[in-house]
Amino acid sequence: MGVKVIIPTPLRQYVGKQDAVTINASTVAEALSGLTVQYEALRKHLYTDEGKLRSFVNIYLNDEDIRYLQKDQTPLKDDDIISIVPSIAGGLNLRCICR
Amino acid sequence: MGLKLDQKHLDAIRRHGAKDYPAECCGVLLGLDAEGVKRVRDVVPLKNLRHDRMRAEALLPLGAPERESERNRFLIDRAEIRRVEEAARSRGLDIVGYYHSHPDHPARPSDYDREHAWPWLSYVIIRVQAGEPCEHSSWVLADDRLSFRSEEVEVVGGEPGEKISTDARSQRRHPSR
Ligand SMILES: [Zn+2]
Numbered sequence: 530m531g532v533k534v535i536i537p538t539p540l541r542q543y544v545g546k547q548d549a550v551t552i553n554a555s556t557v558a559e560a561l562s563g564l565t566v567q568y569e570a571l572r573k574h575l576y577t578d579e580g581k582l583r584s585f586v587n588i589y590l591n592d593e594d595i596r597y598l599q600k601d602q603t604p605l606k607d608d609d610i611i612s613i614v615p616s617i618a619g620g621l622n623l624r625c626i627c628r
Numbered sequence: 629m630g631l632k633l634d635q636k637h638l639d640a641i642r643r644h645g646a647k648d649y650p651a652e653c654c655g656v657l658l659g660l661d662a663e664g665v666k667r668v669r670d671v672v673p674l675k676n677l678r679h680d681r682m683r684a685e686a687l688l689p690l691g692a693p694e695r696e697s698e699r700n701r702f703l704i705d706r707a708e709i710r711r712v713e714e715a716a717r718s719r720g721l722d723i724v725g726y727y728h729s730h731p732d733h734p735a736r737p738s739d740y741d742r743e744h745a746w747p748w749l750s751y752v753i754i755r756v757q758a759g760e761p762c763e764h765s766s767w768v769l770a771d772d773r774l775s776f777r778s779e780e781v782e783v784v785g786g787e788p789g790e791k792i793s794t795d796a797r798s799q800r801r802h803p804s805r
Contacts, residue, residue: 538722539748573773574747584688585744587706594706614710616688617726619741619751620652620701621733623692 532560532605535612543570557588558601560611575613585616629779631725631750631766633657633668635786640671642761645729645754652676654702656709657725657750658716666724666750672712677703701740702728725750725766732757735765737776745769750779 531553536544544550550567554560561582565572575586582588588595589612595603605611637657644653654676659668677684678698688703690696704726713723726749730736735755737745745751747769755762767776 537746539746542748570771589710612710614706615746616706617654617704617709617746618688618702618744619654619726619728620696620738621730622738622740623695623700 531607532609532611534560534564535610537613537615539615540571540574540613543574544568555605556601557590557595557603557605557611560605561588561601585618587614587616588612589614629768629777630665630782631657631668631752631779632665632782632784633659633671634784637668637671638764638783639786640673641727641752641754641764644673644727645756645761646759648676648729649756649759650731651679651698652700652702652729652731654704654726654728656704656712656723657727657752658712658719658721659724660721661724668724669721670716671727674704674708674712677705699731723749725752727752727754729754729756729761735763737767741767742769742773742776745773745776747771747773751776752781 531551534550534552536548536550541548550564552560552563554563561575565575575583577583590598590603591610595601641655644655647653653673655671655673657668658670658672659666676698677687678701684703685693687705690701716722730753733755735753737751737753741751749768751767752764753767754764764781766779766781768779769776
């Protein structure tokens, strides 16, 4: 038993090409930390050097963004599905030496 | 690594860049990865959420909001990405990358682009200079997140459309259309 973490395509290369990983955890925070302990190469894409979840990484529990639940302290039950969903962002260099 | 797309896909990106100038445009590339070359099958324009300051700021706060706007930032809502991904899957396709425009700036990724990038995906950038679509390029984030690698873009079929920029110009003259 446990929860299923759906891995988005860009990150599958770090989890042996699987599209989902099953983790035993009782909160979202535990699930993500379990995942990145098991698959170390995932860590820097999900967390900053200071250990904070990156701003463009969104976590859904079933169909709800955890920022509208109890954030990473949201409790889990067996068969819950966690999805890692990207926000995509970009832009220009603000001070550009363009010629 | 490489990206292969039809001329019509590139035309769609160029047209979108011209239409949204001087704001940044953005969209998604749908296709399949075949032995390291991503073959684009469809290009879908998406909304730059930076036009909606409140919602964008709630989703991904800016570092210097007084200097950042839809003219130098783009953001795609994660809910939109979920929707697009689901629709793509039902057609047997995957999200293989994204595109965005650099209004009056070269088609080279910024630090902001790199800091917000996901690995594996192709990031196509098109320069739009004074409203005219110019050169494009495509980039993939390195595993260590410290750099972007330029990748080859192969454009297949069709003639590069002179007509495209004309269409875009006339659309800008009639913004209500
Ligand atoms: Zn950019």
